[in-house]
Amino acid sequence: MKRLPGQGRITGLRRLMAAKGIKALLVTRREDVRYLTGFTGSTGTALVTPARAYFVTDFRYMLQARRETSGISILIQKKDWVSAVHDAAERSGAGTVWFDETSVLVDALGKLKKTGLRLKGSRSLPEELRQRKDARELASIRKAVRRAEESFRELKKDIRPGATEQELGLKLEYLMREKGARKAAFDTIVASGRNGALPHASATNRRIKKGDLVTFDFGAEADGYFSDMTRTICVGRPSEKQREIHGLVMSAQAAAIRTVRPGALCKAVDDAARSVIKNGGHA
Known part of the structure; x- marks a missing residue:
């Protein structure tokens, strides 16, 4: 049984x-x-x-x-x-x-x-x-992550000048549903250009331009569990400034990961990342 x-x-x-x-x-x-x-x-x-x-x-x-x-x-x-x-x-x-x-x-x-x-x-x-996930739960979470990751990989070819934020968001949600997700984990965020400065921007009819940084915040469902991930794409060749910011964010992420351990406070992990960004002149 x-x-x-x-x-x-x-x-x-x-x-x-x-x-x-x-x-x-x-x-x-x-x-x-x-x-x-x-x-x-x-x-x-x-x-x-x-x-x-x-x-x-x-x-x-x-x-x-x-x-x-x-x-x-x-x-x-x-x-x-x-x-x-x-x-x-x-x-x-x-x-x-x-x-x-x-x-x-x-x-x-x-x-x-x-x-x-x-x-x-x-x-x-x-x-x-x-709070402690069993093997079945972990398998479902991994499935939710795979559905989102695979969908985003397929979407990447459509992230080009002329596409709108809404079009990309809808396509991403369609791909996740196509892979078995009953729904998106939350309202999918696609934020390009200046909209990327908004932490929880809503997808608009703004058309993607060459040189834009486009941020995607999305997740898929699997067996009632959800994934949540953020990806930022540069449309075209990144500028020196964009490369600098990318390197700074990677360093901040690495600092946060090094701080993660059993018993560590979430604030300590957050502070580790923010201090790198602050020291890089982007407080």
Whole structure:
């Protein structure tokens, strides 16, 4: 039998719950639900206790839930989400139900309390588990990276004077979808000329000119995981100034990479790169 993504992860969550003294946990964040259960739909909630685990969704996702989940009891809400969660809590015999206080809306929380459930907020425990990627996750991330890299390599022949930023962005997203990505990781950025000074520029109808530096910020999806990369292309032969800036950025990147190690602060890594750029006269 094919092993589903969620198998084993609920066991890991239970160990974490036991260490924190949590007897019942309501998992509502979409990414956490998918991580634990394998369910890829947009409407789903998990309730996990030491002995049982329940998956709550509505009738639209009944078949999908049966196909994608394993080792968890499926409850199809009959009235509404609040009633279904209350039903799951009663079936599990839960006393206090812990919830992710960063993802449950105030309105939903109020309605749950009216059912008589005892609730207590917590940080996302599945998020703690997700910080360490397993072999399946790493394979998906690598796949997302390959889809983006291969698509960009194919796009390079189209990056020439006369092409617009929007045309290049759309072509890049098409190539990533063609390679299996369900969507782009985020809104693809194509920024040429002065637009490249904007950290999160939107692609425009500006036409690429000879001598432009064109920045692409993009990523692809694979199994719910995303890649994120930035590439800058010089259209035509780079000037001495452009070569100088390129060398400075490479040195800054190398300095940042040398700083990366277990326990290092993100700020220290950022400072390592910025100090190189500052010393190069581009503060």
